Amino acid sequence: MNDRSHLTTRAARAGAHVAPGTALPLVPALHQTTVYGYPDLASLHRVNNGEERGQAYYRFGHYNGQVLEQAVADLEGAPDAVTTASGMAAITGTVLALAETGDHVVADRNVYGGTRSLLETDLPRLGIHTTLVDGADLTEVGRALTPRTKLVLVEALTNPTVRVPDLPALSALAGHVGAKLVVDGTFVTPALLRPLDHGADLVWHSVPKYLGGHSAAMGGVVAGPRDLTARIRQSIIHLGATVGPFDAWMALLGLKTLGLRMQAHSQGATAVAEFLAAHPAVTHVNHPSRPDHPQAATAAKLYPDGTGGMLSFALAGGRPAVDQLISRLNQTIPLSPSLADVSTTMIHPATTTHKDLPREELDALGITDGLIRLSVGIEDPADLIAELGAALAP
Ligand SMILES: Cc1ncc(COP(=O)(O)O)c(C=O)c1O
CATH class of the missing domain: 3.90.1150.10 (Aspartate Aminotransferase, domain 1)
Structure with missing residues (x-):
């Protein structure tokens, strides 16, 4: 093939085989691609079966999402994290993964309006019901818990009156009925408080807030133990709520400061x-x-x-x-x-x-x-x- 022949073929495959050098870029590269190419079936199967870290198709997870997941998991002191298209995707995926028809949720009535709307409007249609409480009132929380309570949802600091739930005490209460304490850490970030250190099972964030820091990138993330994040990852894949590579890349730049x-x-x-x-x-x-x-x-x-x-x-x-x-x-x-x-x-x-x-x-x-x-x-x-x-x- 000379330079002019088979142009359409060469154009369609342009750039596919240009390997980066051995040095790593100081800023992780942006992989703005929806799909990856594999040399053989065995290596694709290893990635798809989770035996090897890698990427296959955007919605199942991609490089920039994984870079952000690793960074947030590290900062939160969590074994794993899942990135999502928004904070609302993170909490929706979490609830769908961990609760089913007949289950019960206890939530602080001070949670973000979108979270409340999910709990009060969408989840009852799936047979998941919520009792709203004052998350800073341990007696009220204790009274609301039932043997079917799967989740206790609070924000580390509430909006707009900046109330402060006692996370270790809430964790102990939730533990009595086998419920998971899920904390929205958006207002505090791991720089000020790591909910998992105080007994929470999961922490989640709206990324365009402090985590990203610059209001330029959309996304969400939820961090916690692998048995829970694996289930949440599946529900995010089914919801099609994967973070975009560019947003994840931008969020990582913000996270550095x-x-x-x-x-x-x-x-x-x-x-x-x-x-x-x-x-x-x-x-x-x-x-x-x-x-x-x-x-x-x-x-x-x-x-x-x-x-x-x-x-x-x-x-x-x-x-x-x-x-x-x-x-x-x-x-x-x-x-x-x-x-x-x-x-x-x-x-x-x-x-x-x-x-x-x-x-x-x-x-x-x-x-x-x-x-x-x-x-x-x-x-x-x-x-x-x-x-x-x-x-x-x-
Ligand atoms: C505290 C808090 N949590 C969650 C969310 C929802 O996140 P997102 O807008 O990224 O879906 C918001 C949105 O403003 C928020 O303020």
Whole structure:
């Protein structure tokens, strides 16, 4: 074949046999491919049977997903991890893998709205029913457990009032009925707390938050022992909810700065909470560093290095004051329907994340019309305090 002949054939096979050199790239390569080529049937069978690490077809798992899985498993102190297309895919795959018709779930009523909606809307149609509790109230959790309870679901820190469930105590309660404690670690990351060290069976994350850190990559991950992750991996393959290679690759880049970012988020939020607590326009601040926080003692025990960037505060002026604050801050601290970016963002929970809850429940959760949730970024806290101070001025 000369250079011009058989062009269509050579073009179709272009690049397939260019081996990388012996040196590894400092940043793992992006394998943006849905399928891999094999030299013989035996090696394909070994990978498909799980006897050898490798990749066959995107939906069954791929190189960049595996790189991220290994990194998260290592950071969480877990034997294994499964990456998924989103955080919701991670929790959906987990519940479908570990519960069946007739089983029961106990969940903190403060969990993320999407998780609650899965539990309250989709799972009852499969005959899996949930009792909602206050995850920080051990008596209420204990009362809700039954012999059919398979899962206890909580967030390590809740949104937006930053409550702190006592994970070792919850693990002991769940263990009495043989249920698995599954912790959403999105707000804390393994840089601040590794749920498995405190008795949890599984930990899961929404990757576009702190784990990825830059709001640019979508994904989810669940980490834990291999007997559980193997079942979850199967349900993710059936759901077709595999993370994209590019998202996994981007998330890994963000993960590299996790430790430094979480320190900065924690210090920034503590400083901003202190400033807001002393401000006359603010009636209340929810942050575990505040002495009036209902689980301040649990937080001090579980989070010696801080609790990340989440806090919320109530404005004396109610909803009109909220609107004024949002408009005054729109060039610096935007209203944003996500969180945990390196830049500070805010949200009004009563009309966004928690808008579907009835008024009585909003009141019980402390989500008033004047409440703002801040996701404090890694900016210089003095700048954030100056900007908030100017925006809160009469
Ligand atoms: C605490 C928490 N967990 C889980 C999720 C769901 O993750 P995802 O949006 O990646 O599906 C979110 C989304 O905002 C969240 O805030």
